[in-house]
Structure formats: structure tokens, C-alpha cells
Amino acid sequence: MLPVSVTPEAGGSAGLVDALFTAGSAVSVTGLIVVDTATYWSGFGHVVILALIELGGLGLMTFASLLGLLLVHRLGLRSRMATSASLGTPTTGDLRELVVGIAKVALTVQAATAVVLAARFALTYDYPPGQALWHGVFHAGSAFNNAGFALYSDNVMGFVADPWVCLPLAVAVILGGVGFPVFIELRRHVRVPRLWSMNTRIVLAGTAVLLVGGTVTITALEWDNPGTLGPLDVPAKLLAGFFAATVARTAGFNSVDTAEMNTQTWFAQDVLMFIGAGPAGTAGGIKITTAAVLLAIVLTEIRGEGAVNVFGKRLSRSVHRQAITVLTLSVAVVMGSTWALLITTQFTLDQLVFEVISAFATVGLSTGITHLLPDGGQLLLVVVMFAGRVGPVTLATALALRSRKRLYELPKERPLIG
């Protein structure tokens, strides 16, 4: 994790802030960059970046899954994440099962993605075999870990109309984003949806809704934009729109130029980025589940029902307040950081909101201002990336695990709302 080990060879000396920013961006799998990944860092630097991505992505996946396992044991929750869920502390056997499981999933998805990409690079783009394989491995790792780093100066804009590159990347991104618990459940009960947990149902339904809604919105808004989808034929427009919706949810690759998009498209991407994907995966954001809990509360209130029910199960009441807390603190971090950058830079609100949400949700898309920010602003973004990476999951788990003192209750009262 030492930024100094990212050795620059081309493009001048690596400033400390540049190295720190790149290492922080890689290990938090954000993908924001202040220097051109392709030309500024050496081949060895690229290996270090991929290692940091795997460390950060798989590390966080393991950490979050472990926290989830702890919750399952401690709270005695119904879940099929672990075969041996029982009250008490997870055993070393559970932990071993978890790490092996994650390793298997990561290796399988990344290897399959790398093979498809490498074949395409070698056969269609005439890369030499070694380079084709390395580019396949790097981009598969960057995709599954939702990092969004690419070995091209224009990220993956060169492949905007190539489904053999964009679709494997999108599949790896989506699979990394659904989270390990969903993966395990699907492997065991893929044909028996009635056995799926609430977590899996919410993540899968939410992923579908966000992908379809995001694709339609972005494609429609950018259809005629000469800087983005305008010059493409219809199949390529649809592919690029789908890809943009997929990566906005947390991966951060870009096959069209984000800076050229309409400000209303940025706004739609802000929403996708802030929500992110599933818990205990490689995605950032407040997570689909947190957003779904809030939506379920609102729908329940509007329908006038007593209990918040989701997919035929009652939503545990303790989760309500935890979801509100994660949302409120996330909004506070985003608003506070945006405000700090508004005061210290000359960029516009839409650019800064986009940049901060991208960092907080470890997405890595940018309207092109990252490298123009002052050092202080770049360091703030590194802090936001880490806060966004480990904050929500750690906070939510800590809240859920904490023992509650309830020695006595005060008399009840209510203020007027609204």
C-alpha cells in the first residue's frame, strides 16, 4: 500500500500527492485519476495498481461479508450466507469457508472475463499474445472489483461500439456489485426463488430496476448529443447507454466522455452513484438495500399499513433507524465536502457534486476536474473515498451489533411534523 512503490517512468516525476491519490483511488477501488494511468505509470506501476485494486476490492468484500456473518450469528438471523449459522461467534471454520468462497467467486468471474477480453484483444485488435492476456487480466480485475481503472488514456472509449469488450466488462461489474451473500445464495438455490433471503431479493430487484431505468434515462438524454451518443448508430447508442448506466452504479469505466454529457445526465448519474449496488460486494454507495428500506418505509406510510413488509417478510424495526442513520450521515459527508470544494475552488456545483458523490461512492467517473483540483481538494477526495468505502458498512454493523440499554422508558410525546 505504499504509494512510493508505484514507480513512474514516463511522464515525469510522481509528485507525492499524485502517488498518494492514485494509491488511495486504487485501494478504495474508486478509479478517479489525477494523472494518465496509461502513460504516466510504468508496467510495474500498473501491476502495483492491479494489486492494490484486488487488495482493496476483495479485502472489503471479505471484511463486509465477515461483518455480515457476525450479524447472522450474533443476532440469530435467518440467512443462508453461512451453512452453519448458529448463535455465538463465527468459528474459524466459518471464516475459512468465507475466504475460500470469495476467492473461488473472484477467480472464476475474473478468469472468465479475462479470457473473453484477451481473445477479443488478440483476434480483433491484433495485440501480441502477452499484451492481450495482461490487458484481459487487468481489466477483468478492474471490472470485478468495480475499480474502473483502464490501461488506455481514454479509459475504454475506444471500445464504445464493441459488445465483446463492453458486455464482458459490464457482466463482471454487475457480478462484483451484487455482493458475496447474493452470489452464495444463487449458487445454492438459483432455481428456487422462494428460498432466497430478503437481502438477495432486494439486491436483484434493485439491480434490475436501476439498470433498466438508468439505461433508458441516459440513452434518452444523450441520444443526440454530438459529444457522446450522437455519432453512434442505434445498436451502439444502446450499448453505450447500457454501459454508462452499469458503470455509474459504481464501476466508473467510461466508454463515452463524461465531461461531454448534459448536466441533467450528470444529475441522473449522481442518483445512480449515490445508491450504488449490493452490500458486501465491491460496490460503494449507500447500497440498494439501504435505499430499498427507505422506499419501503415511505410506501408503507402512504398505504397506511402498520408493519413494513418487503417481499412477504416483515422488515426488522431496528433496520429502519439504521438505514436513516446511514443515509443522513452519507448525505452530510457529501454535502459538507461539496461545500468545502465550492468555497476553495472555482468549479460549478454540478461538477463538484458529481465529483464528490463519485469519490464517496467509489465510482471514479469525473466531469474532468479531478486533476485540476488543488492539492487540498485532492486530499479531501482521498479521505471521502475511504470514508465512503468503509464508512457505511462499518457504521451499519456497529449500530446493529451494539447492545441496547433499555433500563427505563421516558413518557412518550410527539412534535408536529411537516
Next chain:
Amino acid sequence: MLPVSVTPEAGGSAGLVDALFTAGSAVSVTGLIVVDTATYWSGFGHVVILALIELGGLGLMTFASLLGLLLVHRLGLRSRMATSASLGTPTTGDLRELVVGIAKVALTVQAATAVVLAARFALTYDYPPGQALWHGVFHAGSAFNNAGFALYSDNVMGFVADPWVCLPLAVAVILGGVGFPVFIELRRHVRVPRLWSMNTRIVLAGTAVLLVGGTVTITALEWDNPGTLGPLDVPAKLLAGFFAATVARTAGFNSVDTAEMNTQTWFAQDVLMFIGAGPAGTAGGIKITTAAVLLAIVLTEIRGEGAVNVFGKRLSRSVHRQAITVLTLSVAVVMGSTWALLITTQFTLDQLVFEVISAFATVGLSTGITHLLPDGGQLLLVVVMFAGRVGPVTLATALALRSRKRLYELPKERPLIG
């Protein structure tokens, strides 16, 4: 409430959208304008505008207080808003007491404010007696009802350094904003804080925090701005900063040019505007109480306590979900409207967010774009004003009053959060 009765004499014919917008802005006590109030409308037009303001402001205050009274009776809540709180439906006696009480408060505050203003206008600015009195009455009504309309083309910028105009206006604004229930309680128990309800404590504490925090923030950010506080001496800077913080919470007067403020000041004002002031008053926004409930939930979660306690009382659990619902739907209206204007106009995100929050929270401050919006955009703002004016209180009361079906409970489950 007929826009046609606002008869234009100077400045050309009143277009239908202009008249509709002005009437809507007045009756919703927002104060956004598309034509110059001072020069475009006749003296009779000004009378109509004041009548609409009183109708809208006092009407909403009565409506919201009545809904609060209904809650008190129906839910059997502890409250001193009505002397005869008992289970069942409010009696006509309760209603009469309410209307008379509101009329007394409105008349007292407005008369006192009008007298001070009229004296100042006559003695210092040499207005003829009739004009001084009318200007006093109009601006007192506009202030107490948090409307923000003024009879000057530059709103109240001509009085930026005059405490004898700005302070009476600010006091009337604050008193109108705390809401009728707080007023009644203070009149009865002003020296016995332990008898105050949770509603009164939250509103008073929140008002103090928002006024002090807002004044410090705005004054600091605008201190050297040549377009706003820059040219003023220190006492005038403080007066103008305090006035700007006071009116951002919902009144919408301006003693400095909002368009000239820094974008980071707009951002701070966005927060003040969105929160607003107390329930069952003349203010808009989600209300201090809604924001306080959310803050209390977050603090409780962070402290790891079982029940959400505020000022020594337990916060009724049913209020949690209602506050979340009001917040979420308010955010949805603001974001959706902002997005619609982003698509249909060329204004920047910071301008449009400010304009939409100003309309939703019936504030009436503007970065200067209101009259430049297309007709469709102006009509959208009228809808947003009304949604913001009656939406949150109606929604929250409907949620609280609804009988809940709880015939059976489904088995409990929880997804992973964060």
C-alpha cells in the same frame, strides 16, 4: 384568489402566466416574482396582493393548527395547544377558540410591526402619513405571513443598514415562523419552561441554532463580497448577515442582492430554506421538527440507545416513519423539479436548485432567474409552491390519523445495510 383581479396599470398588460404566477406566489406566501411588484401592479393590485398573502398565510396557519388539534384529540396526545384537550373530535368551541387566538396573535404582531415601520418611514424617510402607514401595514403583513413581497423594486435593499426597518421585519418574520402552537404555549407558560411541550422546545431551540448558525455562516462567506456585504461597515454587515439568515428560513425578503452572493452562500441558504421554521405557522419547508426528529434518530443510533429521547421525553415511534416519509417525498419533489428545469432550461444547477427549494419551501429568494424561465417552468414553480405549502402538513397529518391495520405480522427478516 382570482388572478384577474390583480389589475395592472403601469408596465403593460398583465399576461395570464404573470398574473397567475403572482397570485399563486402571494396566496402560497412564497414571494417569488416575475414582474416588479412596485412598478408593474397598481395600488389596487398591491391591496389584492396583501389580501392574498393574509388569506394564504393565516388560512394555512388555521388549517395546520386545526389538523394539529385533530391529532391532539384523536391520538389523545399530551399538549397544551387547546385548553380542553380530550379524546374525540374537536368541538366548534375549540375551533372558535383557535380562530380567535390566531386572529389576536396576527393582529397584535402585525399592528406593532406596522406602527414601528410607519413611524420610521414617516420620521426618517419623510413619507407622507398615508403612504407611511400603508407601507407599514403592507410590509408587516408580508413579514408576519412570511411572504417576502415588498413595495420596492429592490425589495428592502434600500434599508440594508437601517435596524429600525430590518429588525421589526425580522421579529415579525420569526414570530410568524415559530407557529401558532408555540405562541399559545409561550403566552400561557412563558416563565415555566418545564411545562413546555416537546414541539415548543424543538422549535425554539432549532430557531436559535438556525439563526445563529445561519448568521455566522452567511456573514463570514459574504464579508468581503463587493456585491453584497463588502461595502458595508461592520454593524451593517452583521445586521445584513442576520437579516439574510432570518429571511432564508422562509420569509424571502432580501436586503442584499441574492444574485450577487457566492454560490457557497446559496448552498448554505438551500439548507436553511429546505428546513424552514416551525409547524402550524406561516413558514414553509419540511419544518424544524421534522429535521430534529431525523437528527435525534441519528444521534440515538450513534449513542447506541434503545429509545429516541428528546428533551427528556421519548419520541413517539410512529413519528419516526412519518418524518422519513415527509423528508423523502420532499427531496423527491425538489430533485424531480430541478431535473425537469435542468432539461428544459439553460440555467446552472446551483441556480435551479436554489429556485426550486425557494419555491418548495415558499421562501421567495431567487438568484434572479424567475422571470427568465419559460412559461412551463414558471407554471411548474407554481405547482411546487402549492405542493410545498400544503403538502408536508397534510401528508404528515394524514399519516398520523390513519387507522392502522395490523391483523397479523409476517416473519421478521433484515437485509444488510450500508
